[in-house]
Amino acid sequence: MKQRVQTGFAVCLGLALGWVLGAAPAAAVDCNARWLGETEAAICQDAQLARTEEQVVRRVASLARRLSFGQYLGLRYWHALWGDERSRCSLERSCLTVSYRAQIRFLDRLQQCLDTSQQRRGCFRSTLNVEREALRR
Numbered sequence: 001m002k003q004r005v006q007t008g009f010a011v012c013l014g015l016a017l018g019w020v021l022g023a024a025p026a027a028a029v030d031c032n033a034r035w036l037g038e039t040e041a042a043i044c045q046d047a048q049l050a051r052t053e054e055q056v057v058r059r060v061a062s063l064a065r066r067l068s069f070g071q072y073l074g075l076r077y078w079h080a081l082w083g084d085e086r087s088r089c090s091l092e093r094s095c096l097t098v099s100y101r102a103q104i105r106f107l108d109r110l111q112q113c114l115d116t117s118q119q120r121r122g123c124f125r126s127t128l129n130v131e132r133e134a135l136r137r
Contacts, residue, residue: 028057042091049093052100059107066114067124074128075110 029036031044043049060079064072082103089095106127113123 028054037087038090039087039096042089042093042096046093046096049096049100052104056100056103056107059104059111063107063110063114071124074124078106078128 029040029043029050031040031050033040036044043053060075064075067075082099086096086099089099109127110124113127
């Protein structure tokens, strides 16, 4: 009986981890949503910003599939911080553009870490920490 419980627990844990890892790290702005904030409305009204949002979300999802669970959680946390930072732009298109450029540069550095670094974990951690500190300022 004890073996069956342990096996069942392991299966449930595996399914839960599979679900979490398979989940997209973020969703693009839903322009059909009933209640949009100012920033989301500004993004939806500008075709270029909406395309950039979609590209960023796809890149984050693509990178998330290549990360360990801890790195994945770090990326999710960073992406949430970036979303808060983006919200501070309100209706300012230039601020949103600068914010997206900074995020794309970060994703480029992260991609480079994953593609070329022998010390992938350390590179990922330092890239996230540098970007997290930049967001706090």
